[in-house]
Amino acid sequence: MNQPMAIEELVSVAQAEAMGELDAPIMAIVLSSEQSYDLPINSLETDADKARWALILRAAREHVEADAVALLYPAWTTIRQRNAKTEAPKEQDDGPEPIDTLFVQLHTRDRIYWRGFEQIRDPRHQRIVGFRTIGALSNEYEREEAPSVTAWLNTLFEPLPEEGEETAVDREMADLLEEPEVSAALYPRQMRALH
Secondary structure, three states: OOHHHHHHHHHHHHHHHHOOOOOOOOEEEEEOOOOEEEEEOOOOOOHHHHHHHHHHHHHHHHHOOOOEEEEEEEEEEOOOOOOOOOOOOOOOOOOOOOEEEEEEEEEOOOEEEEEEEEEEEOOOOOOEEEEEEOHHHOEEEEHHHOOHHHHHHOOOOOOOOOOOOOOHHHHHHHHHHOOHHHHHHOOOHHHHHOO
């Protein structure tokens, strides 16, 4: 898999999904050599949510023998815009104002890629109209050196058990594959658009 191309494609998909929306979606994309599959993620607020979605993503990845899994998600980031010409001076400083960001995070067997963007909104309607790259929020890590924020996805590319050996995780993943939200992820994007 050409990783730089995969990152660029994911950025395009993330931006296309978010353009014109009031809120950027949280979603995952499972990238196989034949076809990419997308999966809306409802919530990553609790540890239980994270554990469940880690299993769902691993099950979907193994089902289609995917090379990579990407997460696209919005977040508030407490950094200050530094364009002094557009920033009016403030009488009281309550700390840095958060800006609206969108992250693209690509997981492969060996590396994790991060790309961060500021969401640019139409001032009148507050809908997303574009993105500005935030270089300070873009990075790449070897899988074992990744920051702890990605720890819940550490099992995504762990080796499978010996053939014929079934574990509790295998059974749980098999059950998850039958759930509607996972089944939806296993349809190609083009086909799902027709339903």
